[in-house]
Amino acid sequence: MNTRKLRNIEVSEVGMGCMAFSHGYGKIPPERYSIQAIRNAFEHGCTFFDTAEVYGPNLSPMHRGHNEKILGKAFAGIRDQVVIATKVMPHGGLGHNAYQTLRKHLDGSLARLQTDYVDVYYIHRSSAVSIEDAAQAMGRLIDEGLIRGWGLSQVDVDVIERAQRVTPLAAIQNIYSMVERDSEDFIIPYCMEHNIGFVPFSPIASGLLSGKITTTTKFERHDDVRNWVPQLRRENIAGNQPIIDVLAHFASLKGATSAQISLAWMLHKWPNVVPIPGSKNKERIVENLDAAHVELTDQGFAQLEDALNQCIVYGHRGLGGF
Ligand SMILES: NC(=O)c1ccc[n+]([C@@H]2O[C@H](COP(=O)([O-])OP(=O)(O)OC[C@H]3O[C@@H](n4cnc5c(N)ncnc54)[C@H](OP(=O)(O)O)[C@@H]3O)[C@@H](O)[C@H]2O)c1
Secondary structure (H helix, E strand, O other), rough: EEEEEEEEEEEEOOOOHHHOOOEOOOOOOHHHHHHHHHHHHOOEEEEEEOOOOOOHHHHHHHHHHHHHHEEEEEEEHHHHHHHEEEEEEEOOOOOOHHHHHHHHHHHHHHHHHHHOOOEEEEEEOOOOOOOHHHHHHHHHHHHHEEEEEEEEOOOOOOHHHHHHOOOOEEEEEEOOOEEEEEOOOOOHHHHHHOOOOEOOOOOHHHHHHHOOOOOOOOOOOOOOOOHOOOHHHHHHHHHHHHHHHHHHHHHHOOOOHHHHHHHHHHHHHOOEEEEOEEOOOHHHHHHHHHHHHOOOOOOHHHHHHHHHHHOOOOOOOOOOOO
């Protein structure tokens, strides 16, 4: 697979979101299956893996690090060949010593990931933290070799600029897909200009853009975000059908799947974008990685973009969302 850069950090152009092995999409698979699925993705060319300290069943503090521990086991013997991105969630802010607070969280992640450095260390949500203090502390962690780069998630240009002035960022991880395009006007172009990677989360809109979800699809009852993703409300699934139809049309033209077209679209559109589709299914993980091999021509891309721009999107999570 081709690679892209998050500042100085080289990654496969499609990464893998590992959250659903621990949280967010209902029942989690047995650990052994999750480890195999991650190894299988690596053998298929994926070198970029996304996790967070809070990813555990029901996001319960009791299960903190559940997902990181799975990655730690999956990467035994191949740590130097993969790029691990994890996130810190300092619920109560960074206190009077941002470095000490971040260092404590980072030490926990390093132990669970069985490594002595993290490649990309994101602040998961920044509303409770002083951005300048966080940026300074992240700079020190970089100098100490404990992280290679740092990032922010769900932030606007103002916050990115303030952070960037103190310690240059490696990556921004915001929600972005064909139905969540808030980052297009200013954020992705700013990142391009400043050599910052842009890592879209929920790039296939929690499954909507695969075309496999219909108005009769039942989501799981516990720990399943699809119960409150606005585009997946029954009436909005129906409203968004024209977008699903556009994708199905282009998928049949290219001999690809709809999920692959939705990923190939963003790869074609932006040179600094590296999506991290999430799945707890081994085969669909490989399908998503193979989006890197679906080549859209400039003309095909323009037709797709045009068709999308004529569709209304029903439901919006936005940057202020969960
Ligand atoms: N920074 C943040 O605040 C934040 C928030 C959310 C997520 N994330 C990260 O972003 C990653 C991806 O986001 P996400 O998982 O929310 O959304 P997503 O990748 O847009 O969609 C995941 C959903 O789509 C389904 N799916 C995936 N590929 C499919 C395919 N090819 N065909 C049919 N269905 C498919 C999955 O079902 P199956 O599992 O059944 O395949 C799952 O229900 C997460 O794993 C996590 O690492 C970060």
